[in-house]
Amino acid sequence: MTDLTSLTLAEAREGLANKSFTSLELTDAHLGAIEAARVLNAFVLETPDQARAMARAIDAKIAKGEGGPLAGIPLGIKDLFATKDVRTTACSKILGNFVPPYESTVTSQLWRDGAVMLGKLNNDEFAMGSSNETSCFGPVVNPWRREGSNTTLVPGGSSGGSASAVAAQLCMGATATDTGGSIRQPAAFTATVGVKPTYGRCSRWGTVAFASSLDQAGPIARTVRDAAILMRSMAGHDPKDTTSVNCEVPDYEAAIGKSVKGMKIGIPKEYRLDGMPPEIEKLWSEGAAWLKASGAELVEVSLPHTKYALPAYYIVAPAEASSNLARYDGVRYGLRVPGRSIGEMYENTRAEGFGDEVRRRVMIGTYVLSAGYYDAYYLRAQKVRTLIKKDFEDCFAKGVSAILTPATPSAAFGIGEKGADPVEMYLNDIFTVTVNMAGLPGIAVPAGRDAQGLPLGLQLIGRPFDEETLFSLGEIVEQAAGRFTPPRWW
Amino acid sequence: MSATNGRLIKGATGDWEMVIGLEVHAQVTSNSKLFSGASTEFGGDPNTHVSLVDAAMPGMLPVINEFCVEQAVRTGLGLNAQINLRSVFDRKNYFYPDSPQGYQISQYKSPIVGEGEVIVDLPDGDSITVGIERLHLEQDAGKSLHDQHSTMSFVDLNRSGVALMEIVSKPDMRSAEQARAYVTKLRSILRYLGTCDGDMEKGNLRADVNVSVRKPGHALGTRCEIKNVNSIRFIGQAIEYEARRQVGILEDGGAIDQETRLFDANKGETRSMRSKEEAHDYRYFPDPDLLPLEFSETYVAELRAQLPELPDQKKARFIADFGLSPYDASVLVAERESADFYETVLAKLADKVRDGKLAANWVINELFGRVNKEGRDISASPVSAAQLGAIVDLIGEGTISGKIAKDLFEIVWTEGGDPRALVEARGLKQVTDLGAIEKVVDNIIAANPDKVAQARAKPQLIGWFVGQVMKSSGGKANPQSVNDLLKAKLGI
Numbered sequence: 001m002t003d004l005t006s007l008t009l010a011e012a013r014e015g016l017a018n019k020s021f022t023s024l025e026l027t028d029a030h031l032g033a034i035e036a037a038r039v040l041n042a043f044v045l046e047t048p049d050q051a052r053a054m055a056r057a058i059d060a061k062i063a064k065g066e067g068g069p070l071a072g073i074p075l076g077i078k079d080l081f082a083t084k085d086v087r088t089t090a091c092s093k094i095l096g097n098f099v100p101p102y103e104s105t106v107t108s109q110l111w112r113d114g115a116v117m118l119g120k121l122n123n124d125e126f127a128m129g130s131s132n133e134t135s136c137f138g139p140v141v142n143p144w145r146r147e148g149s150n151t152t153l154v155p156g157g158s159s160g161g162s163a164s165a166v167a168a169q170l171c172m173g174a175t176a177t178d179t180g181g182s183i184r185q186p187a188a189f190t191a192t193v194g195v196k197p198t199y200g201r202c203s204r205w206g207t208v209a210f211a212s213s214l215d216q217a218g219p220i221a222r223t224v225r226d227a228a229i230l231m232r233s234m235a236g237h238d239p240k241d242t243t244s245v246n247c248e249v250p251d252y253e254a255a256i257g258k259s260v261k262g263m264k265i266g267i268p269k270e271y272r273l274d275g276m277p278p279e280i281e282k283l284w285s286e287g288a289a290w291l292k293a294s295g296a297e298l299v300e301v302s303l304p305h306t307k308y309a310l311p312a313y314y315i316v317a318p319a320e321a322s323s324n325l326a327r328y329d330g331v332r333y334g335l336r337v338p339g340r341s342i343g344e345m346y347e348n349t350r351a352e353g354f355g356d357e358v359r360r361r362v363m364i365g366t367y368v369l370s371a372g373y374y375d376a377y378y379l380r381a382q383k384v385r386t387l388i389k390k391d392f393e394d395c396f397a398k399g400v401s402a403i404l405t406p407a408t409p410s411a412a413f414g415i416g417e418k419g420a421d422p423v424e425m426y427l428n429d430i431f432t433v434t435v436n437m438a439g440l441p442g443i444a445v446p447a448g449r450d451a452q453g454l455p456l457g458l459q460l461i462g463r464p465f466d467e468e469t470l471f472s473l474g475e476i477v478e479q480a481a482g483r484f485t486p487p488r489w490w
Numbered sequence: 491m492s493a494t495n496g497r498l499i500k501g502a503t504g505d506w507e508m509v510i511g512l513e514v515h516a517q518v519t520s521n522s523k524l525f526s527g528a529s530t531e532f533g534g535d536p537n538t539h540v541s542l543v544d545a546a547m548p549g550m551l552p553v554i555n556e557f558c559v560e561q562a563v564r565t566g567l568g569l570n571a572q573i574n575l576r577s578v579f580d581r582k583n584y585f586y587p588d589s590p591q592g593y594q595i596s597q598y599k600s601p602i603v604g605e606g607e608v609i610v611d612l613p614d615g616d617s618i619t620v621g622i623e624r625l626h627l628e629q630d631a632g633k634s635l636h637d638q639h640s641t642m643s644f645v646d647l648n649r650s651g652v653a654l655m656e657i658v659s660k661p662d663m664r665s666a667e668q669a670r671a672y673v674t675k676l677r678s679i680l681r682y683l684g685t686c687d688g689d690m691e692k693g694n695l696r697a698d699v700n701v702s703v704r705k706p707g708h709a710l711g712t713r714c715e716i717k718n719v720n721s722i723r724f725i726g727q728a729i730e731y732e733a734r735r736q737v738g739i740l741e742d743g744g745a746i747d748q749e750t751r752l753f754d755a756n757k758g759e760t761r762s763m764r765s766k767e768e769a770h771d772y773r774y775f776p777d778p779d780l781l782p783l784e785f786s787e788t789y790v791a792e793l794r795a796q797l798p799e800l801p802d803q804k805k806a807r808f809i810a811d812f813g814l815s816p817y818d819a820s821v822l823v824a825e826r827e828s829a830d831f832y833e834t835v836l837a838k839l840a841d842k843v844r845d846g847k848l849a850a851n852w853v854i855n856e857l858f859g860r861v862n863k864e865g866r867d868i869s870a871s872p873v874s875a876a877q878l879g880a881i882v883d884l885i886g887e888g889t890i891s892g893k894i895a896k897d898l899f900e901i902v903w904t905e906g907g908d909p910r911a912l913v914e915a916r917g918l919k920q921v922t923d924l925g926a927i928e929k930v931v932d933n934i935i936a937a938n939p940d941k942v943a944q945a946r947a948k949p950q951l952i953g954w955f956v957g958q959v960m961k962s963s964g965g966k967a968n969p970q971s972v973n974d975l976l977k978a979k980l981g982i
Binding site for chain 2: 081082088090095098100101102104204205206207208209211212213239240241242243319320322323325326327329331332333342343346366369370371374378
């Protein structure tokens with residue numbers, strides 16, 4: 001059955017339509033692969049019974065010619081998405097065995113379109129992390145290793161389970177979320193394609209909140225086309241999320257292969273960091289060259305407030321998180337650690353329920369919102385955010401259609417390598433946070449490998465609600481760079 | 491304009507003036523909650539009106555209830571206040587079991603309604619203007635129940651997320667009486683608008699009372715806030731107690747600690763709840779789940795055009811059109827139901843202008859008097875507005891006397907029936923036939939020669955004759971005619 005798991009989503013879609021195989025066969029192949037890959041710790045909950053039931057149901061529909069755009073496609077779901085009657089934890093002890101009586105809007109749209117759920121995917125606790133090491137279920141292992149090395153590497157985070165599972169062919173695609181780079185950075189670390197849509201493109205309803213003004217759901221897939229197919233089902237206006245935007249969802253797949261001739265692509269000079277590894281530099285230039293060869297015009301652009309983005313992000317995101325996570329108090333659901341008073345119960349529950357990184361961010365967030373500090377931190381960070389947004393607007397106003405940058409400052413690192421200094425970990429998001437701060441769409445596409453054979457990705461940043469251009473450009477990079485599959489060692 | 495004519499407290503070191511400002515929490519009349527579709531119905535079994543949003547389940551998001559916004563705007567218009575076309579919802583962060591989100595969604599820096607004013611009538615006939623600082627929308631909390639279990643507290647989230655309007659006054663009141671009158675007036679306006687039912691027993695209207703004292707003309711003193719006072723009477727008691735407590739401390743050379751206090755209705759006193767040092771840092775910030783609330787001038791204009799007539803306008807109309815005294819007009823407009831009742835009576839009158847004032851007297855003295863005495867609601871009055879209108883008509887046109895009218899009112903109250911038909915059937919008509927009256931007068935004079943002699947010497951004794959004639963006619967003789975005839979016959 002190995003053949004079936006190595007298909008792309010688009011190929012599987014064709015096979016299902018041709019009746020070359022059934023969704024149940026496809027699902028079983030993936031369930032087998034998941035079982036064989038438990039060492040990766042990508043899934044925190046496997047739902048084989050549900051998967052087979054969904055597959056049988058959709059097979060019956062396909063037989064009648066009724067399947068939707070994702071009919072029979074097995075997917076993995078990040079554990080941040082509430083799934084009805086299926087344990088949802090955000091990979092935090094504090095949610096315990098929480099089983100939501102509701103389905104997130106994004107996943108319900110996937111099921112509406114005929115997809116099959118294989119299980120729930122690991123992530124950093126409450127999506128706070130860049131290495132998937134903060135999960136209460138333990139770290140996820142990257143299917144990629146350095147050439148000639150057995151060192152286990154992180155898949156990036158927070159959507160590490162999604163990236164690892166897609167790269168290792170445990171599912172045909174996965175849902176993910178991105179608050180500061182949580183889709184694009186793990187995609188880059190695992191040679192997968194990750195799309196962070198425009199803020200408001202996908203509903204946040206039913207997705208465990210980290211930082212409400214930055215969170216956005218998106219897909220991780222093995223090809224640009226697969227990501228485009230998933231995006232169309234995930235996106236759309238939701239009256240239950242007033243920050244979701246009521247504009248038509250285009251056929252993203254149709255954007256693939258469209259000419260980019262004459263399109264202006266910005267290369268932001270501020271992203272050329274001091275001490276950037278030469279192989280990242282090289283990757284970036286190669287990417288630019290590929291786009292140029294396709295007829296795009298490259299222009300140097302300036303995003304002058306870039307250097308303030310990361311510090312400002314680490315004020316805004318924890319501030320919102322400190323408030324969003326206040327509901328995990330042991331009163332109504334999830335973990336409760338008793339105490340002699342209500343105050344003590346709160347303290348015991350939250351001390352035991354939250355991991356170090358979550359506690360750190362709750363404390364930072366509480367601090368920056370406190371009376372006397374609000375103006376100096378939160379308010380100033382919001383002003384920076386406005387300036388960052390304006391940087392991009394100025395750039396787009398000059399006719400730039402998209403901006404090309406590296407996705408990460410390095411390739412995947414070893415598990416436990418960057419645990420000591422949180423700031424070193426935060427620097428992983430240096431190329432990605434600006435996009436969340438400005439609410440723009442971004443895509444990470446595999447573009448090459450470093451000297452040790454590890455994948456590296458490029459990022460394309462688009463105009464608001466112009467994900468289509470990102471798919472057009474992303475596919476050019478993909479075609480030029482080729483696809484990268486990790487050798488199976490597990 | 492702010493109030494100045496308050497009552498001063500006599501202290502050992504001179505007079506003290508109290509300065510009072512109120513934050514009134516008024517539950518918005520709406521079928522569903524401020525940010526969820528759950529019902530706002532009162533009195534359901536615990537936790538039966540709770541949506542996933544109200545229980546703050548993971549991933550749930552608030553969606554503004556547009557009707558609540560409309561209610562807040564209408565209230566702002568009723569308070570003659572600035573309507574802000576753009577306002578922002580903020581999170582007020584604090585932990586408490588009846589606050590499931592861990593924060594209350596409120597409005598901090600940019601409220602939906604800005605400055606306005608309320609004209610408050612005082613019982614002595616004076617009126618003051620109380621400034622409104624702001625009105626904002628916020629979520630109510632749930633209810634903690636501490637008496638259900640020996641070691642545990644229970645939480646009922648039925649109220650959690652219900653829309654409240656917090657109406658903040660300026661510190662424009664100078665006596666407990668003014669504060670009571672302000673809340674009474676505010677409640678009346680809200681009830682006219684239908685934006686809050688004002689039911690204080692259910693907690694649908696409650697006030698945080700800010701009190702400070704100062705020597706007249708001096709700068710404002712340090713204030714204390716008395717939380718959650720839930721009746722107009724208690725508001726008055728809490729202010730009286732608190733102002734005297736503060737004067738006592740200041741006159742003993744002490745200083746007032748800015749603090750939050752509670753009113754103990756059983757003891758009639760306030761006591762400290764938390765000091766300024768213990769005050770929460772609510773870490774307000776704009777709620778990222780909600781976009782700023784924006785609407786157009788047209789939207790406001792449409793709501794303005796649909797406003798009902800409010801108490802002040804109604805009072806002015808009653809005075810101008812029917813010659814009511816300001817006091818009577820105030821009594822009638824205080825409750826929309828009373829005013830409506832009076833207007834229905836008016837509608838039944840043959841001559842509104844002639845009898846409007848008479849009708850007011852009957853509504854206030856006879857009907858309200860009787861309704862209050864029996865502890866009934868005006869809507870449950872056995873005498874309908876139509877029946878009372880008929881009684882007033884009968885008096886106005888001279889068919890019955892005021893005295894007979896009272897008897898008739900009693901009959902209608904206890905037995906019901908059409909007043910005009912009752913007058914016919916029971917022969918209650920006023921006798922205006924001079925011949926008939928004259929006959930009675932002659933009889934009385936003939937039967938009492940000694941009284942006649944006395945009356946000629948002492949004309950005030952005519953009253954005795956009038957009484958006899960009225961008694962003899964069963965009260966139906968026209969008193970004026972009786973008087974005239976007696977004077978002529980007795981030669982006085």
